[in-house]
Amino acid sequence: MAAELNANPGLRFPTGLGTSDAETISLLGQDLAADLMGKVGFGELAFWLVAGRRPSPGEVRLFEAVLVALADHGFTPTAIAARLTYLSAPDSLQGALAAGLLGGGSRFLGVTEDCGRFLAGVLSTVPETDADYDLLALRAVQEAKAAKRFVPGLGHPVHKEQDPRTPVLIAIATEEGLYGPHLRLFEAIGRVHPQVLHRRLPLNGAGVCGAALADLGLPVDLLRGFALLARAAGLLGQIAEERRRPIADQIYRTVDRNAVYEP
């Protein structure tokens, strides 16, 4: 059957990712076994796969710092959903992981992408001085307020003063020469927003990750994808812990035993 299909003249599915023949496996135009395995890190490969270009060592360091920052946030709704799914269907690890990732939508994991997109939208022209950045930031916060929209990346339910991830990621970007317009605008928002909102909110970790990924040149519409990749590692950690020290059944019972019928 393969032979017939090979001959199919009207069909052509182009790809720049993986192909193979009897002797070699190619990935991204490289020989997977000879050039990538043991020579390219996993985060480096993930960047390369999405961006279509190999990152520099400094880019890899910043990128992996973002993934590390986003991997696990404790008992989030998505972590709990993955554990409960694993309890119900322990035979299907992929189902538990997928269930956890499906919570990676607008509310919890979406801030990274929302923030990157917001900053990119504001940066139609790139300012030169800090004062220009402040002016641009001020206008953006005012417009968001007028439209009754939140500024993505501002505020955190727990870290009310400062999110500890924010200065660290900015420092890494600076060290690696990757502190670009998105991070700079994000910091300007941090300086000017109290003039508009009349209170000081922290720049949160999910937001700074979005700014850093945008400064790395990654496509804004796929930033959520990196949050999901990071979270995949965190969810595996949650599932591994669920196997060693289960709590999902206790969570289920806590809800079920305290259910109250109300029409």
Add this chain to the structure above:
Amino acid sequence: MAAELNANPGLRFPTGLGTSDAETISLLGQDLAADLMGKVGFGELAFWLVAGRRPSPGEVRLFEAVLVALADHGFTPTAIAARLTYLSAPDSLQGALAAGLLGGGSRFLGVTEDCGRFLAGVLSTVPETDADYDLLALRAVQEAKAAKRFVPGLGHPVHKEQDPRTPVLIAIATEEGLYGPHLRLFEAIGRVHPQVLHRRLPLNGAGVCGAALADLGLPVDLLRGFALLARAAGLLGQIAEERRRPIADQIYRTVDRNAVYEP
């Protein structure tokens, strides 16, 4: 409400993963911002999250080589499913990723886990010499044949002579001092199986990855999880390419236009 719930005396959900308070975020008992971001790689963190211990640099190299080997295999059924889901629901990147991962079951991604489990099952006692390994391998292949079961990790539809990933991963494990009983038994199976099966099959890449992960001391029941993590990166690459150069609509039309009604 949080205050009430804080006081809830009957409830206690232990975790060794992530926790946080107003100033710090902890992960695996470390200060996430101060000790992990920029200092620990993403693959290293994924290993640590699942295994509960920090891997050595050599272990990270072997582990990431496995992830790189498993990240993308071209137009697999799972890659196609992710692209088709993205075509239908482009607003939900997490759905396309989850759909792709859900194919990570017994047939395609399962070989890694099956092979690790098979080898671990055979290794109830660890042999000393190569000859002892060969004897153990011979018995294992004979038993599998008698039970009409395949030996996981043996054979490949495309790489009929040799899977190029296999010798490379064994070389990396050896370089890093991590060539252990699972890889050794796997190689023994490669030597002895023709005596039983009367033809020579290659040791495939998914199988050698399972053997290497088992030699890294990772829990056999979670090996599929690492294949899924690796594949998450590959699927993001597929979705990113689908955005730049779409083919899912052509795949859909190819099937739909050649549908034939047969009762």
Add this chain to the structure above:
Amino acid sequence: MAAELNANPGLRFPTGLGTSDAETISLLGQDLAADLMGKVGFGELAFWLVAGRRPSPGEVRLFEAVLVALADHGFTPTAIAARLTYLSAPDSLQGALAAGLLGGGSRFLGVTEDCGRFLAGVLSTVPETDADYDLLALRAVQEAKAAKRFVPGLGHPVHKEQDPRTPVLIAIATEEGLYGPHLRLFEAIGRVHPQVLHRRLPLNGAGVCGAALADLGLPVDLLRGFALLARAAGLLGQIAEERRRPIADQIYRTVDRNAVYEP
């Protein structure tokens, strides 16, 4: 442990759906075994579960006609994704079904919800005469055109003249006394849109289903849910057929064998 948790004074999870004790199972305030099983149809129960009220027999007939209309549309991208996932992970039927449903997003299954929401948005005041409906419809189509937005429910790639489901569903709604403002406005759009768009497009089946569900008083934000429920039945049919007469492997090979590397 259950005893401790039962006593948990700070916790209370209200529900009007299912509860049970040692002797009875309640659902929607009814005795499941005595009052529902064998007495209430499955579509009827689905309506009741979402709307919180029991539908009349006429409402059930219209509602089930919608579900029947939406159940299967042949080799859609979602049907193909479900079959490919089943090929990869035949041990996990729930994964194949979930993968198929994950394509139920904005593009393919979303029209039903989009159309219901569009009509409900236009109907801030309910007109009295057909002429008033036409006026309202005209303004709505003009506004959509000015905003460069499609009018949901208008046009179909295959049924370019008329979608055969549309008149049938309108006839059923009329027979059952359930032809309400959403269907009436939808028909008005069918009459007036050529004045604005300068060509005649059919009112499609997904759109008329959305209008009918809205006339049934179902919550507009959940209309996609009914399309998903209908599709769940269709996907089970696809998976059942894939078991009897598999095609997923041929689809996979068709793509894989015609892959062309292009950087």
Add this chain to the structure above:
Amino acid sequence: MAAELNANPGLRFPTGLGTSDAETISLLGQDLAADLMGKVGFGELAFWLVAGRRPSPGEVRLFEAVLVALADHGFTPTAIAARLTYLSAPDSLQGALAAGLLGGGSRFLGVTEDCGRFLAGVLSTVPETDADYDLLALRAVQEAKAAKRFVPGLGHPVHKEQDPRTPVLIAIATEEGLYGPHLRLFEAIGRVHPQVLHRRLPLNGAGVCGAALADLGLPVDLLRGFALLARAAGLLGQIAEERRRPIADQIYRTVDRNAVYEP
């Protein structure tokens, strides 16, 4: 492009489900609009799609009674997972539904399929008298005990004396002339198991549903699919209630606020 693909001579994807042309939509060889909509119920269609034959009215009644019995069991782990996913990603209803269904694996929803398969496996020959059924049942329970396996469908954590669904479903099957060998064997197991297990366990609702579906001639390997379809309706009810009266955030906080770090 369609024209090119239409001409594709090597490709042929047969289906007995849905096809369409410009004027008509066919489903199962019927005219969807003329013959199915408004004339065939949703449960009836679901049966037909999977079994490939139209059920009789009595079969529809029994089948829908099974779906009604399985639709919702209150705050199950899967219902909670769906609500938590909806909390995290309210923009993606399909993701919340899929997450809930992914828990439909071996432990919670699997009993229906396991029981049907167990009974079908025992019934290699169909007995004639009740005494013969008892003998067959006795041997099956003894073998399960010897193999340290549970008998699927036996026992329930809440309904310790009797599951109220069991006698009702058996009565419906009897009324409709559909009480067949699987239900009869299931009842025999209910009579004889105390001789082997030395305590009396109830025949549970999930089990009797599996027996009834098997007596309806539905393929044993797809019984889980019907439990999933039923549960899809229940999950929509849970999500609809979560919109009206949210509890997922309280569940999340209950877990998060009572998290305790333990290495």
